[in-house]
Amino acid sequence: MRVAFFGLPLAALLLHGDGHEIALAAISRADAVGLRRARRLFGSRLLLRPDVDRPELASRVEALAPDLLVSWFWTTRLPMSLVRAARLGGIGVHPSLLPRHRGPDPTYWAIASGDAESGVTAHRIAAEYDTGEILEQERLPIDPGWTAWQLARALDRPSLRVLRRTVGRFARGEEVAGVAQDPALATQAPAPDDEACAICWSWPTERVLRHVRALAPAPGAWTEIEGACVIVLRAAPAASFPEALAPGEAVVEGGVVLVRTGDTAVALLEGEIDGEPASVDELAALVASGASRG
Known part of the structure; x- marks a missing residue:
């Protein structure tokens, strides 16, 4: 499977280890774990925080003729021109049970909302954030004492498992059917601003x-x-x-x-x-x- 990858290097390295060809590795953070190894492995195929809205990048991805575009913790919206450049489109993994907690900070909202469980969702990349068809989910009970940071760390392994399984299904030529999200069940998970971080002491x-x-x-x-x-x-x-x-x-x-x-x-x-x-x-x-x- 020829992959155009966007996100944190750990997932790109694991996909490479699974036998997939990383045609492009666009990395989202300069301080990410595994970046040094990824630089050595991918060389000129690695781009650090490229501007995904530049037409030149879409042209480069199209010229690479990837089978699949894969996103794992890419932090900005990926334009559909990039997604369509891949023969099979694009997939991502979100750290929530979509359509619950769509957005950039689902672990905060899972803890703040008192959710009993969370999980990860492999989904098609669509024009709007976290709205694409659901391909696979894995659930995880939330320990009542966890912080959002601890929940995020607990979701890393399931997220990588689901990502690798889903890419593997595409690579084997399986029909990867998606299930449309129910908009009536959708909740939003924006990053809280400074005002939202204040404690309201009238709360229970x-x-x-x-x-x-x-x-x-x-x-x-x-x-x-x-x-x-x-x-x-x-x-x-x-x-x-x-x-x-x-x-x-x-x-x-x-x-x-x-x-x-x-x-x-x-x-x-x-x-x-x-x-x-x-x-x-x-x-x-x-x-x-x-x-x-x-």
Whole structure:
């Protein structure tokens, strides 16, 4: 199978190891694992972050006459001129169970939404992001303690398995029939902006904790305490708390910061203060300093 590849080098290296010919390896990140080996292996066939909208690239891909265009964590939209340059079109693997969580940040939304499971989807590349026919899926239960980063790492192996199986089916000449996505089941997964990363303390505790896990370790769920920007990296339900607190009010009990939520309270266990790592004691000192001034 002659492949025009777009994405992270690890997948291109694995496809090469499976016996496929990588006619072009367009790599999406300059700091990606495996890039040095890919440079040695693919030589002039490797392009680092090329502009996919340039007509010259579409002409180059067309001249290479690939059988299949493959995308694995390419970070921008691939124009259909590139996809159509491949005899069998293009496929990608998305880290969600499409049509749920279409978009660039599905693992954040899976954790923040309280999903019990996630997974990966091999799909046809269509003109609109993550809307093409579903070719194969693999499901994965979500550990209740996972952050979005941990979920993303857990999905890497299934994603590569599904990618290699699907490309292998095309290579064997199988009829790879797709199933159209149901638009009624579609949800969107945009990357949260700074405002969306803020903690809303009127939310119930469970939602606050999901929000923290969904954004840890970066960019991090943030709040303001005593005029400082505090990134909350780890939190837990508070065993007890002063009932008189209003949502968003903080107090130190037993050396730990407790913050009232919409229903109970959470204990802040790890974070950053104005961009610097902060221990439990440092978080407590920040709150205590405000209380002493009051």
